[in-house]
Amino acid sequence: MSEDAVARERIDFLRGLRATRDFTPEPIPSRALQDMIEVARLTGTASNRQLWDIVVVTERAMLHQLSQVEGSASHLAAAQVGIVIANSGTRPQQAIFDEGRLAERIMLAAHAHGLGSSIGWFRDSGRVAAKILLGIPDDRFVRTAISVGRAASEHGRRRKSLDQLVHYERF
Amino acid sequence: MSEDAVARERIDFLRGLRATRDFTPEPIPSRALQDMIEVARLTGTASNRQLWDIVVVTERAMLHQLSQVEGSASHLAAAQVGIVIANSGTRPQQAIFDEGRLAERIMLAAHAHGLGSSIGWFRDSGRVAAKILLGIPDDRFVRTAISVGRAASEHGRRRKSLDQLVHYERF
Numbered sequence: 075m076s077e078d079a080v081a082r083e084r085i086d087f088l089r090g091l092r093a094t095r096d097f098t099p100e101p102i103p104s105r106a107l108q109d110m111i112e113v114a115r116l117t118g119t120a121s122n123r124q125l126w127d128i129v130v131v132t133e134r135a136m137l138h139q140l141s142q143v144e145g146s147a148s149h150l151a152a153a154q155v156g157i158v159i160a161n162s163g164t165r166p167q168q169a170i171f172d173e174g175r176l177a178e179r180i181m182l183a184a185h186a187h188g189l190g191s192s193i194g195w196f197r198d199s200g201r202v203a204a205k206i207l208l209g210i211p212d213d214r215f216v217r218t219a220i221s222v223g224r225a226a227s228e229h230g231r232r233r234k235s236l237d238q239l240v241h242y243e244r245f
Numbered sequence: 246m247s248e249d250a251v252a253r254e255r256i257d258f259l260r261g262l263r264a265t266r267d268f269t270p271e272p273i274p275s276r277a278l279q280d281m282i283e284v285a286r287l288t289g290t291a292s293n294r295q296l297w298d299i300v301v302v303t304e305r306a307m308l309h310q311l312s313q314v315e316g317s318a319s320h321l322a323a324a325q326v327g328i329v330i331a332n333s334g335t336r337p338q339q340a341i342f343d344e345g346r347l348a349e350r351i352m353l354a355a356h357a358h359g360l361g362s363s364i365g366w367f368r369d370s371g372r373v374a375a376k377i378l379l380g381i382p383d384d385r386f387v388r389t390a391i392s393v394g395r396a397a398s399e400h401g402r403r404r405k406s407l408d409q410l411v412h413y414e415r416f
Contacts, residue, residue: 079361085280085396088350089287106360109256111411115404116260117349118364124405129412133366136414160416167341167388176289179259182353186255188248195287210416217338234285234295240282241300243307245331245381 091181094190095149097223099120099149102154106187110157110222113183117176124186129208131156136207138162140219143203153221158204160214173218180220193218251281261352265361266320268394273325274324277358281328284354290343296334297347300379302327307378311390314374318365329375331385344389352392361396364389 075083107130114128131137132155140158141151155181163169179205181191195217196204204216248256278301285299302308303326311329312322320328328351330381334340352362366388375387 081277081280081358082256084255085284085354087258087286088353091287091289093289106252111407113256113259115407115410116262118264118352121384124410127410127412127416129414129416131357131414133414142406160412169346170338170390171345174342174347175349176344176345178346178349182259184257186259187252190365199298206260208416212357214416218342220332232293236282239295239298241298241331243300243302244306245298245300245379245385 082137087186091185093192094223094225094227095192095221096226097154097190097221098226100154100224102117102223102245103187106184106189108153109187110180110183113179114157114176117179118176119172124165125161125163125169126172127160127162127214129158129210131158131208139207141171143196144198144200145194145196147196147200147221147232149192149194149220150201151219152221152223157220157222158208158216159218160210160216162214167216171216176216177220177224182184189222191220191222193220258357261354262356264363265394265396265398267396267397268361268364268392269324270297270323271395273394274358277355277360278326280358281351284290284350285328285347288347288350290346291320291336291339294334296332296340297343298331298333298385300329300331300381302379304368310378311375314366314367314381315369315371316365317388317394318371319369320363320365321390323394325394328391328393329379329387330389331381331387331406333385340386343386348391357392358392360395362391364391368381
């Protein structure tokens, strides 16, 4: 492929990511999971400190339990894999910014394999419950879970237009 | 290409992103900038609210001024484009998580075109100064700037190994 064609394919790939909350019961290829984890590992972090671990959950019963705790991660119930981020960052802004970067990349790695994904958040008691369920040490902060599976349907939501979001040179 | 080959190309693309802080004086193609902005527009956000604007800065003098304010965005001085995020999110955790997602995607869109990029943060007085320089309204929160240009050198930094970061089923 020409350089232009490669760039086009990659941009189309980035443009094509959509959140998926409904998954089929089909298992995901182990190669896809391996790639998601490797792409996660190579994600950039503030000052390259990589102050997070991830917990990869594939057990049905655990995915179901996690889907029930307080928050917005009910889509874990139907996911084939749940990836939970355990953050040890002590600078909250950097830690959560880095979680956003990491979540985006895991979703893109799933999308590279034609899989769907969605970001869920645990809230309040849900954060405590998720830590207990997964045996995550008390000093870690748990907030984000990513559901992955084969999409049963897509949520193709409307986005704002460019002139609602982009300014040139000055606001 | 086969489905496998497409997945491989995409995963290699995601794996290949590195932070670049030194840029050549070569201008970047307008098509690349257009794609970065479009990929930004399509970035997912909490509840699809898209509570940010971006300011695209290409003027040399402005890039230099922004590079001088308090923070860690000195690499803007040599960038061909600086993209500053003006956030209007009132839920700080969601807002900064979304900034992380957005920054990662803008960097990947630059990378799709063979360009380098880096994330810079304004701090304390630097946030005020950046808002004044760019005419960003007072009610917006400004923290993140992304530098883009052709890489003069790469910072290929070491990452932790998988067993330092990844747990299966339980922490």
